[in-house]
Amino acid sequence: MTQDVGEVDAPGTGASTASGSVPRIRIRGLTKRYGLIVANDGVDLDVARGGIHAIVGENGAGKTTLMRAIYGLIEPDAGTIELDGVVTRLSTPAQAIAHRIGMVHQRFELVEQLTTLENLALGDLPHRGPFFDRSTAMARARDLAAGLATTMEWDRRVANLSVGARQRLEIMRLLYRKADILIFDEPTSVLTPQEADDLFKVLRRLAGQGRTILFITHKLREVFALADQVTVMRRGRIVTTVQTKGSDPQALASLIVGEQFDRPALAAPAERGQAVLEVERLSVCDDLGTLTLREASFTVHAGEIVGVAGIEGTGQRELVEALLGLRRPVTGTIRLCGEPVMDASVWGRRKRGVAFVSEDRDAEGACLPATLAENVFAVERDNPSLVSAGRLRVAAIAEFARSILKRFDVRGAGPQSPARALSGGNLQRLVVGREMRQIPKLLIAAHPTRGVDVRGIAFIHEQLAAARKARAATLLISEDLGELIELADRLLVIFGGRIVADLPAADASPERLGLLMTGAA
Amino acid sequence: MVAETGIPVPGQETIAPSRVFGLLRPLQLLGPFVIALLVGAVVLLLSGRDAIGTYWLLAQQSLGGTTQIANTLVATTPVLLTGLATAVAFRSGIFNVGVEGSLYLGAFAAAWAGFTFRGLPGPLLILIAVSLAGVAGALWALIPGVLRARWRVDEVVTTLMLNYVAILLTSWLVNYYFLAPDIANSMSPLIATQARLSSLLPPSQLTIAFVAALLITVLYAYLFTRTTIGYELRMTGLNPRFARAVGINLAGAVIVAFLISGVLGGVAGGFQVLGVNYRFIDHFSPGYGFTGIAVALLGRGHPVGIVLAAIFFGALSSGGAMIQLFSDIPLDLINILQGTVMIFAVIELSRLPFVRRWLRHV
Numbered sequence: 001m002t003q004d005v006g007e008v009d010a011p012g013t014g015a016s017t018a019s020g021s022v023p024r025i026r027i028r029g030l031t032k033r034y035g036l037i038v039a040n041d042g043v044d045l046d047v048a049r050g051g052i053h054a055i056v057g058e059n060g061a062g063k064t065t066l067m068r069a070i071y072g073l074i075e076p077d078a079g080t081i082e083l084d085g086v087v088t089r090l091s092t093p094a095q096a097i098a099h100r101i102g103m104v105h106q107r108f109e110l111v112e113q114l115t116t117l118e119n120l121a122l123g124d125l126p127h128r129g130p131f132f133d134r135s136t137a138m139a140r141a142r143d144l145a146a147g148l149a150t151t152m153e154w155d156r157r158v159a160n161l162s163v164g165a166r167q168r169l170e171i172m173r174l175l176y177r178k179a180d181i182l183i184f185d186e187p188t189s190v191l192t193p194q195e196a197d198d199l200f201k202v203l204r205r206l207a208g209q210g211r212t213i214l215f216i217t218h219k220l221r222e223v224f225a226l227a228d229q230v231t232v233m234r235r236g237r238i239v240t241t242v243q244t245k246g247s248d249p250q251a252l253a254s255l256i257v258g259e260q261f262d263r264p265a266l267a268a269p270a271e272r273g274q275a276v277l278e279v280e281r282l283s284v285c286d287d288l289g290t291l292t293l294r295e296a297s298f299t300v301h302a303g304e305i306v307g308v309a310g311i312e313g314t315g316q317r318e319l320v321e322a323l324l325g326l327r328r329p330v331t332g333t334i335r336l337c338g339e340p341v342m343d344a345s346v347w348g349r350r351k352r353g354v355a356f357v358s359e360d361r362d363a364e365g366a367c368l369p370a371t372l373a374e375n376v377f378a379v380e381r382d383n384p385s386l387v388s389a390g391r392l393r394v395a396a397i398a399e400f401a402r403s404i405l406k407r408f409d410v411r412g413a414g415p416q417s418p419a420r421a422l423s424g425g426n427l428q429r430l431v432v433g434r435e436m437r438q439i440p441k442l443l444i445a446a447h448p449t450r451g452v453d454v455r456g457i458a459f460i461h462e463q464l465a466a467a468r469k470a471r472a473a474t475l476l477i478s479e480d481l482g483e484l485i486e487l488a489d490r491l492l493v494i495f496g497g498r499i500v501a502d503l504p505a506a507d508a509s510p511e512r513l514g515l516l517m518t519g520a521a
Numbered sequence: 522m523v524a525e526t527g528i529p530v531p532g533q534e535t536i537a538p539s540r541v542f543g544l545l546r547p548l549q550l551l552g553p554f555v556i557a558l559l560v561g562a563v564v565l566l567l568s569g570r571d572a573i574g575t576y577w578l579l580a581q582q583s584l585g586g587t588t589q590i591a592n593t594l595v596a597t598t599p600v601l602l603t604g605l606a607t608a609v610a611f612r613s614g615i616f617n618v619g620v621e622g623s624l625y626l627g628a629f630a631a632a633w634a635g636f637t638f639r640g641l642p643g644p645l646l647i648l649i650a651v652s653l654a655g656v657a658g659a660l661w662a663l664i665p666g667v668l669r670a671r672w673r674v675d676e677v678v679t680t681l682m683l684n685y686v687a688i689l690l691t692s693w694l695v696n697y698y699f700l701a702p703d704i705a706n707s708m709s710p711l712i713a714t715q716a717r718l719s720s721l722l723p724p725s726q727l728t729i730a731f732v733a734a735l736l737i738t739v740l741y742a743y744l745f746t747r748t749t750i751g752y753e754l755r756m757t758g759l760n761p762r763f764a765r766a767v768g769i770n771l772a773g774a775v776i777v778a779f780l781i782s783g784v785l786g787g788v789a790g791g792f793q794v795l796g797v798n799y800r801f802i803d804h805f806s807p808g809y810g811f812t813g814i815a816v817a818l819l820g821r822g823h824p825v826g827i828v829l830a831a832i833f834f835g836a837l838s839s840g841g842a843m844i845q846l847f848s849d850i851p852l853d854l855i856n857i858l859q860g861t862v863m864i865f866a867v868i869e870l871s872r873l874p875f876v877r878r879w880l881r882h883v
Contacts, residue, residue: 326765347768358766367756367763378756378767381749390749 022085024049024181024212025070030079032065039065040076041236047181047229052203052213054223054244056256057233058453060423063216066233067183070214071103072096083181102174103183106190106451108166112159116169117141119158120176144172147209148202163312164195171202182206184215188222189450190312190479193514200226218453220249234258257454266465269489273302275338276473277323277442282332284318291330292318294497300442305464305474307488307505309481309513315497316477317359320446323475324356325349337441350379353441357432357448359477365431366419373401373415376434408433409459425456436463439470446477461487481510495519553819553865554833561858565850575850582847583840591725595797597835599624599806601734602789603813604820604827605741606782612745612822613778614758619665619680620786621810622687623658627787629691630657631794632801633699635712643715650716651791658787659780661687666779670772684810692803699801707803718796730792735828737785742824744781754778786810807838815863834859 023046030043040062047053055063068074070081072090080087083099090096093103110119117137126136138154145152150168158166167187174182184203188196203226207213217223223230224244232239232255239255277300284293293315300306310316321327323334325346334341336352344352358365366375377397380386386397401415410429413421422430432448445464449457464474464487478484484491485508493501493516501516562572583593603620610617634650641649665683668674692707701710718728745751756764757774765771789809794801812834819833820826841855 324766345768345770346765347770350768356766360762363760364762364766367760369759370756374752374756377752378763378769381752381769387749392747392749392752394747 021049023047023082024084025214026082026085027066027070028080028082030066030069030076030081032062032069032074032076038236040069040079043079043233043236043238045231045238045241047212047214049212050207050210051228052207052215052226054227054230055214055216055233056218056220056223056230056252057239058256059425059451059456060235061233061256061453062236063233064185065236067103067185067214067216070096070181071101071183097177097179100178100180101183102177102179102181104167104170104174104185104187106185108170110158110166110169112157114158115154116152116156116158116161116165117154119169120144120154120173122173124177140176141172144175147175148172148205150198150202162195163190164192164198167191167195167199168202171206180210181212181214184213186216186218186451188217188219192311192517193481193510194518196222218451220253223252224249232256253454266461266487267469270303270469270471272304272489273471275299276302276336277475278333278335278338279323280333280335282319282322282334283330284315284322284327285330286318292497293322293494295332296494296499298492298499298502300473300475302441302473303468303471304490305468305476305488307484307491308475308477308494309484309491309517310494311517312479314494316446316494319494320356320359320444320477323442323444324354351382355435355440355443357435357443357445359446359450361424361428361431361451366427368420369418371416372405372410372413372419372422372430373398375419375430376401376404376415379434404433404437405430407437425452428452428456429459432460432463436467439467439472441473443467443472443474444477445474447479448476449478449480449483457483481513484508484513485510493517553862553868556865557858557861560861561854564854564857570850575844575848575854578848578850579837579840579844581840582843583836587722588725589839589843591722591727592839593832593836594731595726595728595835596839597831598731598734598796599789599793599809600812600816600834601828601831602737602785602792603809604816604831605734605737605813606785606789607810607813607817608820608822608827609741609744609754609785610778610782611817612758613754613774614761615669615775615778615782616677617662617665617680617779617782618677618814619662619683619687619810620782620789620813621806621808622680622684623661623783623786624790624793624806624810625687625691626661626790627654627658628790628794628805629694629709629801630654630787631791632709632712635716635795636699636710636800639713641713641715646713646716647718647795650712650795651788654787654791654794655784656787658785658790659783662779662783662786663776666776666783669779670775688804691801695801695803701800709801711800712794716795717799718792726797728792728796730796733788733792737788738824738828741827750777786813789813812859815859819862833862 025045025047027043027045030040031038032040043062043066045066055066057063065074069076070090072093072095075091081090082088088099090099090101111122114122117134120141121137126133126140141152141154152165152169152172158169161169171182187199191199203213227244229241230244230247230252231241232252234256279299280297282293282296283291286292296319298306308316308319318327322329325344325348329342336349336354341349341352362368367378377386377400380400386393386400398415404410405415408429410422410426410433412423412426419427419430428448435443448460448464452460464476467474476484476488485505488505491501491503491505491508491513492499493513495517496519500519558576565572565575582589584590603624606620606623607617631650631654634653635646638646638649661683665676665679668679669676695709696707699709701708718730721727721729745755753764753769753774754777756769757771761771764774793805798805816827816830816834819830837855837859841852844850845852
């Protein structure tokens with residue numbers, strides 16, 4: 001490894017701490033195995049007090065495992081963790097919290113029915129006798145908000161809170177419990193650009209107060225915008241730790257993938273064809289009966305990718321479910337290639353050429369305990385070469401699955417292994433491969449690149465562009481505005497459940513979209 | 522409720538099992554039995570009895586000779602069938618605890634056919650009686666099935682409650698409309714002689730019903746590994762959201778699972794009438810349907826596991842019935858053993874910290 005990425009420390013020695021003092025966290029030889037997979041292989045890492053330290057790497061590089069070990073969610077098989085030079089055993093989150101370590105997960109752990117104040121105080125309730133001491137809690141809450149130079153409506157129910165505010169609340173909860181090391185797992189993946197900027201301000205302020213920030217990210221832009229130091233992980237090992245100042249993003253990117261990685265060129269846009277999906281005045285309710293999508297009307301043509309931008313939870317999920325047939329709309333019509341499909345089942349719509357890449361790979365896109373063959377077979381249940389008279393042709397199904405694995409380069413397991421055995425990126429390849437094994441008429445892709453590494457993202461983008469070239473109509477829902485602008489021909493922006501803009505992707509910029517998404521434009 | 526069935530559901534297991542773990546799997550299935558026997562031994566010792574002697578007697582009375590084994594298999598038959606009935610539902614993600622109800626309805630239907638169509642030849646009459654038993658059990662299971670599929674009514678509540686309805690419904694039928702003349706107890710008339718299943722091993726009541734139960738076990742395995750219906754049921758049980766998104770009709774899967782479960786429960790009751798009691802007896806079941814839940818859990822949904830678990834419970838009940846005759850051990854001990862096995866059956870032993878540490882060192 002002789003690539004020049006600035007001040008590179010030799011692997012194994014970790015980062016040099018700024019002042020040469022004892023690092024806040026020092027990890028030596030940390031190893032964690034899951035069966036035959038080594039998730040962390042002799043990891044050495046030093047994290048300086050009061051710094052912002054980014055961890056980058058592909059899916060399955062071991063970043064999350066390392067963070068979970070620090071937060072006491074998993075016990076390493078070997079190696080030590082030192083806090084301020086003292087070897088510390090952290091085998092439960094409670095112990096980690098006692099050592100002032102806190103973690104903000106990708107999925108927030110808040111009680112939606114309670115108010116922000118109640119959530120904040122949860123776990124360490126100030127009380128007078130058996131009663132909740134609200135005024136003490138409120139005083140502490142106000143102090144915390146002031147310390148972060150931010151605001152919070154302390155009487156609001158969390159269910160009514162924006163994603164950005166929820167994340168701020170999570171941070172304040174950690175501070176409330178006196179955390180001084182804060183771990184973030186891809187904190188910006190659910191935020192708008194503006195919310196991400198606000199988060200960065202908060203993080204810088206926390207670091208300025210002497211707290212130590214560790215964050216996992218896939219976005220190099222964030223590393224250079226925020227972090228003092230960055231550690232690159234690959235296949236369970238630390239590749240390098242460098243100061244961000246003076247490092248070269250391009251060189252860092254190739255360190256992450258381990259070799260020179262050139263993004264393949266995407267297939268050129270196709271001529272726009274006839275209308276495939278026509279949606280008219282579609283209104284959909286969520287599970288609680290709240291109207292989350294209001295009177296949406298739009299058309300997707302063959303050979304076109306239409307992007308949907310919007311803050312998480314403003315009707316995208318309900319739109320997708322209505323299009324696929326998982327949810328009955330309140331009003332409106334959906335036509336597929338000119339024919340109404342409102343009464344068609346999910347299977348009926350799939351038979352008419354609808355394919356679906358779910359945003360929730362683990363819970364909806366794939367069946368983790370089932371084998372890869374069973375995962376692929378799910379959408380070929382009426383294929384006469386795989387089924388005869390209700391009987392499975394087991395060998396043919398395995399062969400079919402093998403061909404999909406080969407064609408879409410799914411690595412790490414065979415047709416008879418459980419889907420659980422695949423890393424996130426490979427599992428997504430399997431799901432995308434299953435849905436794109438034939439060019440669909442309509443592809444609904446909901447956050448297809450969420451939590452996928454650079455190489456996986458390139459693969460998925462390639463597939464989407466190839467489908468467009470083959471005249472598929474694609475509806476792409478994504479939180480990555482850069483991805484939407486790059487891939488889509490046209491963009492729909494949702495705000496408050498309504499489509500507030502329908503513009504050519506060429507006219508869009510992340511800033512403009514951000515404003516539209518928040519109703520500011 | 523799926524998570525409590527002991528059959529893996531998504532998100533429950535995050536660590537791929539190692540090879541060592543795979544080899545130890547059979548041992549893991551034996552764990553609940555061993556622990557239950559140990560707990561039973563403590564109970565025996567505390568009450569001042571000889572634990573080893575008692576277990577020896579129990580083993581002798583259930584497995585110590587041809588007749589004893591035959592009696593154990595007779596006791597195995599109903600709980601094997603109710604175990605399969607329960608397992609079909611569990612593997613489809615449905616917590617059907619209403620097999621007892623299907624069993625009663627099936628038993629009544631078989632008895633009715635047996636004492637009504639007296640003129641028919643034996644094989645035909647038996648076929649009709651068993652078929653009617655299956656249909657009655659299925660129709661009974663259809664009630665909670667439709668409620669769940671159509672209106673998402675929780676099946677645990679409905680199936681549990683419908684058990685009492687089934688028991689009382691058959692009780693009313695037999696007491697008011699089909700009471701055998703000149704008998705004080707609440708029983709239906711005897712079924713026609715040619716409808717009785719003949720013994721394969723006199724004097725025991727081991728009949729073709731046991732063979733049929735084994736065949737049904739093979740069908741159960743075939744259903745879940747080799748058929749599209751079984752595949753769809755399994756995916757529905759493993760991950761309903763996935764199943765929905767790939768276009769499996771969840772409501773249909775729920776109905777099918779309830780129907781199969783009901784057929785097996787009904788057949789279990791039918792065989793009990795044709796092979797053991799020869800009539801419908803009010804409140805005849807000592808909880809075959811509920812023991813079936815334990816059998817399904819203990820067998821972890823696996824056909825071989827279900828057969829072994831059914832034999833275990835069969836041996837306990839046949840040996841337990843005899844043990845009272847030869848010693849002063851109360852039948853309650855058998856109940857304690859059964860209860861303990863059930864408790865340890867639902868605990869996943871491999872999840873206990875000390876077992877996990879031990880497994881790591883192996």
